[in-house]
Amino acid sequence: MKFKNIHIGSMINKRVKECETPMPRICKFFNCTEEDISEMYASKSMDTEILLKWSKILEYDFFRFYSQNLIFYSPASPDIRNKKNKSDSEMPHFRKNIYTKEVINFMLEMIETGKKTKSQVISEYNIPKTTLYKWIEKNKK
Known part of the structure; x- marks a missing residue:
């Protein structure tokens, strides 16, 4: 799955088909018509x-599609990460990064x-050194 060009409506439609969620249930949940749901798929x-x-x-x-896009195509700049102290921010700080199989493989x-050295990946994507080396070791198996 490429996360660069996200068409969220088609992804939702795929999931609806996978789950075999009945249209009347969806319409009732969203309090809308089948045409409205079709517009969302588009x-x-x-x-x-x-x-x-x-x-x-x-x-x-x-939302994970968008998170993956940020991870793959917009790594945080070290300058931006260090400019603002986390304790000064009013935004919530999430302790764990999301490392899905796709991110690890990437x-x-x-x-x-x-394309990148180990040290570049560690610094550009803010991945702990031990975490990266664990990924490398597991990938060898």
Whole structure:
């Protein structure tokens, strides 16, 4: 799955088909018509409140597509990370990063192909050194 060009409506439609969720249930949950649901399937993007509802009814985190996109295509700059002290921020601080299999494979592939060195991956993506080496060791098996 490529996370660069996200068409969230089609991803929702795929999940609805996988789960075999009946259309009357979806319409009742969203309090809308089948035409409205079809329009959502055709949408490349949608309001976060609606996306949250889809995530709940289909028991799937659709926001993860966007998180993966940020991880793959917009690594945090070290300058930005260090400019603002976390304790000064009013935004919540999440302790754990999300390392899905796709993220791990992406990082390891960059190292294997020589696009980035281990130290570049560690600094650019803020991955702990021990975590990266554990991934490398597990990948050898």
